[in-house]
Amino acid sequence: MENVSLFCYNQLRNPHKKGCAIMKKVLLGCLGTVLVLLALLIGFLAYFGPDYGIFLFPPSPQDYARSVVKKLDFGLYTDKDWGNEKKKALEKLESAKTYQDTYPVLEKLTKEAGGKHSYFLSPQDNPENSPESKNQPEVQNREGILYLKVPAFTGDAQAAKTYANKLSAALKKDDYQAVLVDLRDNTGGNMYPMIAGLSSLLPDEDLFQFVEKNGSKSAVSRSDVLKQLGLEQTDEKAKKVQIAVLINGKTGSSGEMTVLAFKGLENVKIFGQPTASYTTGNNYYQLYDGAVLLLTTSSILDRTGKLYENEAIQSDIQTDQPLEEAESWLKEQLGE
Known part of the structure; x- marks a missing residue:
C-alpha cells in the first residue's frame, strides 16, 4: 500500500506518465474499503460497547444502567430469579434523567447480585478518595520481635508499592528473631500491597483459591501477588521464624485475605477474636461517571481445604x- 501511494504521488506530480489514472482508482478503492471498515467498527462499538463499559459518546442513563447490569450478571448470587430482578430494575430506570437517578436502584441490585460484600459507590464515595488511601504500615523492633502493623489500604499504584516496600524492607533486615503481624482493625481495601509486603514470609505455594459460582478455581501464589504490583524482580525470602498474627472483629475483606495467606502454616499462630466475615473475592469496576462497582464473584478456598x-x-x-x-508465645518459642 505504501509503494502504491508513493507511485501514485510521483505520477500525480508528473501526470503525463501512463498508469496514473489506474493507480488513482486503486488508491481511491483502498480508501473506500478503509472507510467502510472504520464505519463498521464504529457501529460495532456503538452497539456492543456499552455492554463492556465502552462508550463512543456519553451514554444515556438507561445505557449507563444496562452496562452496570451486564457486569452484575457475574455476581456470586445471580440465581434463577436474577433475570426477573434485573428486568424489573431496568423498567424502573426508564424514567431516569441523570446517572444519579440510577444509583438507588443499582445499589439495591448490586447487593442482590453480590451479597453483603458488594457495593455500588458514587464518585464521591470512590475508595481512592477515602482516608485509607493514605495509610502506610507501622514497623517496630520490640526486643527482637519485629512488629508489623498492617492497616487497611485503598491508595493508588505508587502508594501501593510504597506500602509493600515498607514491609518488605523491614523483613530484609537481620535484627529480629520472630514476627508479629497486626491485622486488627484492617477493614480491607487492596490486598495486594498487604500480601506483597509480607510475601517473603510465605512459602512458594498457592496461598488460597478463588472459587467461581460455576465451580472453576483460580489459585493465587506469592509470585502472582508480586507480579500484580510489578515487584517480582525484588522477590527475596526472609529467614524462617515463628509468626504471630493478630485479628479482631474489624479485620475484614482484604484484611481477612491476608490472614488466610498465613492460616494453616506450621510456624504461624493466630490470636484474637473472629474476623468480620467478608471472606469472598471481589471484582473492581471503574464506571463511566467515576462511580465504582465492587462485585463479589467468588468464594475462597484456603490451603487447608x-x-x-x-x-x-x-x-x-x-x-x-x-x-x-x-508476645508471650513468641518469647516462649525463642526460649526466653
Missing part, C-alpha cells in the same frame, strides 16, 4: 488480649 463464603476466620487462640498473649 476449608471453603469460606463470608464466614469469619477463627483464631487459634481466642483472647481479648491478643498482643500480650502473642
Whole structure:
C-alpha cells in the first residue's frame, strides 16, 4: 500500500506518465474499503460497547444502567430469579434523567447480585478518595520481635508499592528473631500491597483459591501477588521464624485475605477474636461517571481445604488480649 501511494504521488506530480489514472482508482478503492471498515467498527462499538463499559459518546442513563447490569450478571448470587430482578430494575430506570437517578436502584441490585460484600459507590464515595488511601504500615523492633502493623489500604499504584516496600524492607533486615503481624482493625481495601509486603514470609505455594459460582478455581501464589504490583524482580525470602498474627472483629475483606495467606502454616499462630466475615473475592469496576462497582464473584478456598463464603476466620487462640498473649508465645518459642 505504501509503494502504491508513493507511485501514485510521483505520477500525480508528473501526470503525463501512463498508469496514473489506474493507480488513482486503486488508491481511491483502498480508501473506500478503509472507510467502510472504520464505519463498521464504529457501529460495532456503538452497539456492543456499552455492554463492556465502552462508550463512543456519553451514554444515556438507561445505557449507563444496562452496562452496570451486564457486569452484575457475574455476581456470586445471580440465581434463577436474577433475570426477573434485573428486568424489573431496568423498567424502573426508564424514567431516569441523570446517572444519579440510577444509583438507588443499582445499589439495591448490586447487593442482590453480590451479597453483603458488594457495593455500588458514587464518585464521591470512590475508595481512592477515602482516608485509607493514605495509610502506610507501622514497623517496630520490640526486643527482637519485629512488629508489623498492617492497616487497611485503598491508595493508588505508587502508594501501593510504597506500602509493600515498607514491609518488605523491614523483613530484609537481620535484627529480629520472630514476627508479629497486626491485622486488627484492617477493614480491607487492596490486598495486594498487604500480601506483597509480607510475601517473603510465605512459602512458594498457592496461598488460597478463588472459587467461581460455576465451580472453576483460580489459585493465587506469592509470585502472582508480586507480579500484580510489578515487584517480582525484588522477590527475596526472609529467614524462617515463628509468626504471630493478630485479628479482631474489624479485620475484614482484604484484611481477612491476608490472614488466610498465613492460616494453616506450621510456624504461624493466630490470636484474637473472629474476623468480620467478608471472606469472598471481589471484582473492581471503574464506571463511566467515576462511580465504582465492587462485585463479589467468588468464594475462597484456603490451603487447608476449608471453603469460606463470608464466614469469619477463627483464631487459634481466642483472647481479648491478643498482643500480650502473642508476645508471650513468641518469647516462649525463642526460649526466653
